[in-house]
Amino acid sequence: MKKKNIIMIIAIVIIVILIGGLGYSYYLAATKKIQNPVATIEVEGFGTMKVELYPDMAPNTVTNFIALANRGFYDGLTFHRIVKDFMIQGGDKLGNGTGAPSLSDVKDGGSSDEYAIQGEFSLNGYTKNTLRHEKGVISMARSDYSQMGLYEEGYNSAGSQFFIVTEDNSNLNGQYAAFGKIMDEESMAVLDKISEVEVKAAEGSTEENAEVSTPVNPPVIKTIKVDTFGVDYGEPNTIEPFDYNTWFQETYGIDPSALSAQ
Template sequence: MIGRTNTKFLAIILICLITAVFTVGCNKSKYSVKHPKVQIEMEDGGKMILELYPEYAPETVDNFITLAEEGFYDGLTFHRIIKGFMIQGGDPNGDGTGGSGKTIKGEFANNGFTKNKLSHTRGVISMARKSNDPNSATSQFFIMHGDAPYLDGDYAAFGKLIEGYDVLDKIANTPVDPNPSNPTELSVPKEEVRIKTVTVLEK
């Protein structure tokens, strides 16, 4: 009788452990797909599709998806364009000074977040922030037009373009004027480059 009781007890413990492990495994990501996908549609009809990597920057991905679903990015512009480097958008003020009002932790190596191994290569999307505050990112993002490995470890890269490189190139080739806050930088588009909508395709 004692032997049977012990066997039942051990079986119950084993079932509980298996259930716990399964539950923990399932809670690693809140998304039903490994890499959520978003689409940036421009007013001229151009479309860019990106896949996002919560395994590298979970809070950053959550923030971007939330803003997209709220319609925050709809109608905003790419206000800073540097051919061969990157295109930057997501500012409601349209000049690099605005944001969503909510800051997020900078998920990159030099801010103690070592699991973000995503490099700033062509097509990668990353969060803009104040240069003197690693935890100041809100809504502004940039998409790499060229490779910039010197940004690795200092900015939170969180996804990559999988479709629409022709649209990226078109935007990057927009004629630009000097930036009023940094006249040596040619980055202010002569004509508005406006986002129609940002849509979450899969999550």
């Protein structure tokens, strides 16, 4: 009888230990805080900017940026557009604002076809992104075809180009996919320094009111790397990009490049 009691007590103790262990495991899982990824943007001659990324705000946008950065896509590219008291823009492989990334830049075995991602902002029907475009916020650049009535085509046209806001700009809120923010004063000082470089109108520009935003000496992105702290963000969901030139020619029977050359 005593032996049976001892066995029962041992069994109860084991069960209690197991239940306690499981409960503690669930507690750790529930209370463990996943650290947001941090991008380190090193710019030749200017310094380094640390940027915290927010996957809870724009998950696919963050995944896309991480994939491009950690595969070396941004290394050696430039900040090709700088508008004082507004933003600095970079990440274009052509260096003139017209380039787009290829599937091979973000996916193993991907093709050379260009791609875009869907815009994660409220104007595009995505309501989870509440990040405001305050100074130091990083956001995705995209095309704007709204004058042609092509709204969704513009909303879903981001690829690799990004910009960092140098002054608060509420006009951008809900219209562009903000996905991170500069973390410290040292990084903010680097941003300010880049924003002050000498700029000119784009080569070949003939309009009197042409934007003066092309750096005389474009700041070079030495490297961008993202520390994910052990989290695998995978590959981004991509879509086929809208071909504006083909659309324009098929719609109006005119090559748009011929118009811009006049």
